[in-house]
Amino acid sequence: MKMHTLISLFVLSCFLVVLVNASKAACKDPYYGKCYGIPLACPPGCPKLCEIECKACKPYCACDKPGAICQDPRFIGGDGVMFYFHGKKDKDFCLISDPKIHINAHFIGKKSKKGRDFTWVQAIGLLYKQHKLFIGAKNVTHWQDTNDNILMHFDEGDVQIPLGESREWRSPKAGIIVKRTSMTNVVEVEVLEVMKMKVRVVPITMEESRVHGYDISEDGNCYAHLELGFKFESLSGDVNGVLGQTYASGYRSRVKMGVAMPIMGGAKRFQTSNIFSVDCVVSRFGLEMSI
Structure with a gap:
C-alpha cells in the first residue's frame, strides 16, 4: 500500500x-x-x-515544569513535587484560589476497569475582579492539528482570535491578554502583574490509550482536553486550590512519595458547584489579605 x-x-x-x-x-x-x-x-x-x-x-517538556497540569491530571506543584488529582468526571474543582484571582477546572472522563474514573481537564473558568474568562476544548470526534479546537468566552461575549501565531485579543479594562503562540490550539493568557498561563488543547493519542488502558479507540471520542502551565507573579501566602496550595507559605506536600502514582486526595475540599463558582471549602477569592 x-x-x-x-x-x-x-x-x-x-x-x-x-x-x-x-x-x-x-x-x-x-x-x-x-x-x-x-x-x-x-x-x-x-x-x-x-x-x-x-x-x-x-x-x-512543559509538563515537567512547576505549575504544569497535564494528562490524567498530573500536577507539578510550585514546590516541584509531582502528584495526581483525579477528581471526578463532569465535576468542577478549584485549581487556584487567592484574594485576587480564582481558577476552576471542569473535568471530563470515562469509567475504567481500575475502579475509578479516568479524568482530564476539559475547561477552565478564570475569575479576576468582576470579570470571567472561559477557555475550553471542543468535543472532537476526529482530531486534525490544522483545526482550532479552543473555545473562549469573556464575560458575556465570545473571544475571537484570528488563526496564526502572535495574533491576540486584549481587554485593557480588565488587564487580560490572550495571545496565540501557535497557528492553532495553543494560547497564552496574561493577567497583568498577576500570572501567565499557557493553554494547549490536545487529544488522547493511540499510544497513551494503549499504555494507560484508556480503551477509547472504539467510541469515536478523542477526549480533547487542556494541558496547562502557570507562572505566577503575585500570590498571597494563603493561596489555596489543588495547585494553588503548593505555592502557599509553609506548604508541605501530603502526597505519598516514592510510589508510581502519588495521589493528592481531599477532592471534596476543592469541589465547586460550577465552573465560575467560588463556593469550594478552600476559597480565598475576594478576601482582603496582604500580598
Missing part, C-alpha cells in the same frame, strides 16, 4: 498526531540572538510538543 494511502486512512482517526515525526521548537525571543530561531529537537519525553529555554538554548 502506498504511503499517501496510509496517511489518508489515518486522517479519520483521533490519533493522527502519533504519525508525525519528532517535532522541533525554536526560541522566539530575539534578545537571545545566538539561540533565536534555531530549530531544536524536542526531548524524548515530549517528542511532539516542547518549549525552549532561550537563555540555555535547550528544549524542555
Whole structure:
C-alpha cells in the first residue's frame, strides 16, 4: 500500500498526531540572538510538543515544569513535587484560589476497569475582579492539528482570535491578554502583574490509550482536553486550590512519595458547584489579605 494511502486512512482517526515525526521548537525571543530561531529537537519525553529555554538554548517538556497540569491530571506543584488529582468526571474543582484571582477546572472522563474514573481537564473558568474568562476544548470526534479546537468566552461575549501565531485579543479594562503562540490550539493568557498561563488543547493519542488502558479507540471520542502551565507573579501566602496550595507559605506536600502514582486526595475540599463558582471549602477569592 502506498504511503499517501496510509496517511489518508489515518486522517479519520483521533490519533493522527502519533504519525508525525519528532517535532522541533525554536526560541522566539530575539534578545537571545545566538539561540533565536534555531530549530531544536524536542526531548524524548515530549517528542511532539516542547518549549525552549532561550537563555540555555535547550528544549524542555512543559509538563515537567512547576505549575504544569497535564494528562490524567498530573500536577507539578510550585514546590516541584509531582502528584495526581483525579477528581471526578463532569465535576468542577478549584485549581487556584487567592484574594485576587480564582481558577476552576471542569473535568471530563470515562469509567475504567481500575475502579475509578479516568479524568482530564476539559475547561477552565478564570475569575479576576468582576470579570470571567472561559477557555475550553471542543468535543472532537476526529482530531486534525490544522483545526482550532479552543473555545473562549469573556464575560458575556465570545473571544475571537484570528488563526496564526502572535495574533491576540486584549481587554485593557480588565488587564487580560490572550495571545496565540501557535497557528492553532495553543494560547497564552496574561493577567497583568498577576500570572501567565499557557493553554494547549490536545487529544488522547493511540499510544497513551494503549499504555494507560484508556480503551477509547472504539467510541469515536478523542477526549480533547487542556494541558496547562502557570507562572505566577503575585500570590498571597494563603493561596489555596489543588495547585494553588503548593505555592502557599509553609506548604508541605501530603502526597505519598516514592510510589508510581502519588495521589493528592481531599477532592471534596476543592469541589465547586460550577465552573465560575467560588463556593469550594478552600476559597480565598475576594478576601482582603496582604500580598
